[in-house]
Amino acid sequence: MAGKRVTLSDIAKRDGSHVTTVSLAMRNSPKLPEATKKRIQKLAKEMGYVPDPALGALASYRRRAKETRSKETLAYVTNWTSRWGWKDDRSHAQFYEGATEAADAIGYQLEHFWLSEPGMTHSRFSKILFTRGIRGIIIASHSREHEAPLELDWKGFSCIKIDFFPHKPQLPNVSNDQCGSVRLAFQKALESGAKRIGLVMHRGWDMSVDRMWTAGFLVEQYLVEEKDRLPVCYFPAAEPREVWENETEVEVKIDTARFKEWYEKWKPEVIIGNRVFIADAMKELGLEAPRDFGLIDLFLYEKNGKDAGIVQNHRFVGATAINMLASRLMRNDLGLPTYGRTSFVEADWTDGESLPTK
Incomplete structure (x- = not known):
């Protein structure tokens, strides 16, 4: 017994x-x-x-x-170069939309805070949240320029981070599955009958997700014959470390001459990248997809029938962050965790005219 x-x-x-x-x-x-x-x-x-x-x-x-009938408030903390600049990035805007909807559905309300308010310090911010009785924090939309460690009074808060920045302290976080997405794109390119598959990537985008785009591409590329392994076409050509360190945003713009040189030398049958990013270079060089190469877009926001590619579930990332935070709050799990944990949200594949089957 x-x-x-x-x-x-x-x-x-x-x-x-x-x-x-x-x-x-x-x-x-x-x-x-x-x-x-x-x-x-x-x-x-x-x-x-x-x-x-x-x-x-x-x-x-x-x-x-x-408790009082009023909803408990959760802090949605950003640190972009401006208070609302992150909303211009559609993925970050959708993180917030998903988080807001999920918070409302389970009885919380979400309030936005900008960590770069004039005169704001981490200590002052901690006191503001504590005074208002806010225990739950979502750290979201921190640009590469704001990589300094967060030094809040963690013992009084539960926190979940969306994406990878800032890297310190170690917090539970949730992100899109960039590595899995580009691997899926590569596999779909192979299924279409292509062998020579290339990746066109802006270094800033890759760096913002801890180079997960490159990682996934290289994993899949290793499995094909060596003669069919194309080098990644990065923009800018070399990583401008002095730019990242000086906290200056790099312009998201393609170098048409460099793209032409890469394309003519390696002759990709399928390009994985972003249609909007390479559109100007394609137009100037008279290239069209799928006439000249298959095109897989890694940054689709909805299925349109025209573009084959990856639809990333950004709203679900935001919702997942809220649900993870609510779980911690229910357990009164405050402070920094002993170990970090990352949850990835899978993307959806969509067929399109830009990737015909041979």
Whole structure:
């Protein structure tokens, strides 16, 4: 026969404290001193205490039912070069749309904060959130220029990050599956009958996702015959480290002469990239897809029948971030995690006229 389940009352009796104190300690509440929480948590472990998920969910529901009717606010924190500049990037705008919809669906409201407000410091920002009772934070839309570590008062907050910047501190994050997307694109190119498959990529886009675009392409390219392995056509030609370090945005523009040189030398049968990015060069050189080569667009936002490529589910990325954050808040999981964790959201493939089958 199984032994009696250890309860919070059992732990309170052994510790000589009130059951409410034990409950707060087990929920890692900031209302208790760290020493008290650690002592009680250690005792609970020694006694073999295992939380009951059903009771935990019920208790969480009761606590929320007693709270004010107004929705709890979550902070959506950006650090672009301007307050709303990230909205000009359609993917980042959709992150926010998905997060807003998901937050509303589960009883939260999302409020935007810009970390580069005049006079704003990380310490001041922490105090603003704490004073307003905001515990949950989504770190989103941080441009490459803002790579300095975030130094918030983490012990009072739960946080989820969208995408990769800034890299420090280590936070749970969610992103599109760029590596998987470009691998899928390469596989679809092979299925079409093509052998010589090239990637045209802006270095800034690649750097913003920790070079996952390049990583996925090289993995797939390794599996084809060496004679069919084309070098990536990057723009700019060399990585301008001094530009990244000086915090200046690189213009997203293709070099037609360089594209022509690469195209004529390597003669790709399929190009993986972005139609908008290479459109000017194609027009100037008199090239058309699929007449001259198959074209797979990595940055589609909807299926249009014309373009074959990848539809990235940006709204679902935002929604996933909210659901991950809500889960942490329900467990009162505050502070920095011991280990980082990254969740990737898969993209959808769509057929189109730009990639005919041979």
